[in-house]
Amino acid sequence: MPEIKLPTIPHPDEGTRAVLQSNKVPMIRGAGEYNYLCGNCGALLVEGIEQGQIQNIVIICPRCGRYNDLA
Numbered sequence: 001m002p003e004i005k006l007p008t009i010p011h012p013d014e015g016t017r018a019v020l021q022s023n024k025v026p027m028i029r030g031a032g033e034y035n036y037l038c039g040n041c042g043a044l045l046v047e048g049i050e051q052g053q054i055q056n057i058v059i060i061c062p063r064c065g066r067y068n069d070l071a
């Protein structure tokens with residue numbers, strides 16, 4: 001499976017982005033081809049989606065706490 005490291009971003013302004021936070025990884029699991037990793041620590045955040053399937057959310061990495069931009 002191709003793996004894509006997500007860009008990490010600063011804390012988004014309140015109410016400007018949909019933010020996903022969970023303690024379990026991967027947070028999202030599907031039947032697609034791409035895995036998305038935390039851009040800071042490499043934790044597997046999203047497993048098996050198609051590129052562009054999920055857009056415009058920010059995922060908080062449960063391992064390192066950084067904000068990952070899934071644009």
Ligand SMILES: [Zn+2]
Pocket residue numbers: 038039040041042043061062063064065066
């Ligand atoms: Zn991380």
